[in-house]
Amino acid sequence: MHAITIDGERLRWQEVTGPGPLESGQVRLRVAWAGVNRADLMQRAGHYPPPPGESEILGLEVSGTVTEAGPGVEHLHAGDKVCALLAGGGYAEEVVVDARQVLPVPEGLGLRQAAALPEVYATAWLNLFMEGALAAGERVLLHAGASGVGTAAIQLCRAFGHPCFVTVGSEEKLAACRALGAEAGWNRHDGSFVEAVKAWGGADMILDPVGASYLADNQQVLNADGRLVLIGLMGGRTSELDLGRLLMKRQRLIGSTLRAKPPAAKGAILDALLTHVWPRLVSGALMPLVDRTWPIAEAEAAHEHMKRDANIGKVLLSVSGED
Structure with missing residues (x-):
């Protein structure tokens, strides 16, 4: 062959x-x-x-x-x-x-x-509903919202009643994500997403393929009892974790890969x-x-x-x- x-x-x-x-x-x-x-x-x-x-x-x-x-x-x-x-x-x-x-x-x-279908919907379902354990009405922050996984996750959030906020790399991608059902979003070239996500109401769950460079900001916008599900390391693999914030807000950091299952x-x-x-x-x-x-x-x-x-x-x- x-x-x-x-x-x-x-x-x-x-x-x-x-x-x-x-x-x-x-x-x-x-x-x-x-x-x-x-x-x-x-x-x-x-x-x-x-x-x-x-x-x-x-x-x-x-x-x-x-x-x-x-x-x-x-x-x-x-x-x-x-x-x-x-x-x-x-x-x-x-x-x-x-x-x-x-x-x-x-x-x-x-x-x-x-x-x-297979990789993106399996990844999105696994991490939103199995690892992330989304409960009714919980709010989701999706990084790389215009990616294959991101566009599948937006649609799943819309279909199952979870408001979602996306971060993307262009206004064109932001418009596409909104058309798919994202409630709000942020162009990462405009700086940190922290204030925009806080104004939106914060996130109960974050799906993040970026990693190290987003860790501190993710912790800032993650609500009490929130889950940060890490699925990639596009932004590096080493960063500082604020253990005090993790403890006081009962945040959970979950690493997840599909391929080796x-x-x-x-x-x-x-x-x-x-x-x-x-x-x-x-x-x-x-x-x-x-x-x-x-x-x-x-x-x-x-x-x-x-x-x-x-x-x-x-x-x-x-x-x-x-x-």
């Missing part, structure tokens, strides 16, 4: 050895579309290696067609149109994945749209998506947001686009072109 390899500082589409025989509980997919995530850029830079035993090929989510189901898999069959959450291997013509990490394409959507845990998250998110995708209450697409052989251009923080929503790579 063909897959993207890392050749020095360049990405190349070339022949590689494909996945081996299926083990119990696995399925083989012919990939139609692969999602691009910031984690791919981190892995490429040597900062986010795949979990032991997983593919070294980039790519954490795909859509495609089941070509083979392994022993013990009864709910998926050859020919099924699906999307899948991966620990690696998505930038390729074929992947093998645990069947618990596979979901059907929502009715009314195509394979291109479905590729924009075992298949059973990922399956539980996807089961929640199937129950709570998929019906809303079918009805149109939620939607995949695709920013731009490139052919898989032009993955380098897609990565450059994401490095520039130019995207609003998901960046996708076309592998087979099937929709």
Whole structure:
């Protein structure tokens, strides 16, 4: 099969050895579309290696067609149109994945749209409702609101009755987030978000992919009993934590990553998506947001686009072109 390899500082589409025989509980997919995530850029830079035993090929989510189901898999069959959450291997013509990490394409959507779903909605659901334990009406601060995860999280907040405030990098992105349902927002180029979020009413939960450079300000705007869920380190990994504020306001700091979770845990998250998110995708209450697409052989251009923080929503790579 063909897959993207890392050749020095360049990405190349070339022949590689494909996945081996299926083990119990696995399925083989012919990939139609692969999602691009910031984690791919981190892995490429040597900062986010795949979990032991997983593919070294980039790519954490795909859509495609089941070509083979392994022993013990009864709910998926050859020919099924699906999307899948991966620990690696998505930038390729074929992947093998645990069947618990596979979901059907929502009715009314195509394979291109479905590729924009698994990673962002799984990440948003996990961290808003499982790690962040949002209660009815609680208020959410979303950093990087125009990212793939951010745009999914805005829609989930709107759908489940949680006012949200976003921080973004441009007025265009702020307008896009408001259109998706964000109640208020802040352009980070205008300085600190602290006073704006305080005036809005503070946050009961913060979803933060930035890390160190936002820690002090996050603590200032986090309400009593608030939860700060850290999902990335775009702004560094080392900072000072105000333990007094943490103690007196009963704040909680939660670190969260999805990639290294075992298949059973990922399956539980996807089961929640199937129950709570998929019906809303079918009805149109939620939607995949695709920013731009490139052919898989032009993955380098897609990565450059994401490095520039130019995207609003998901960046996708076309592998087979099937929709």
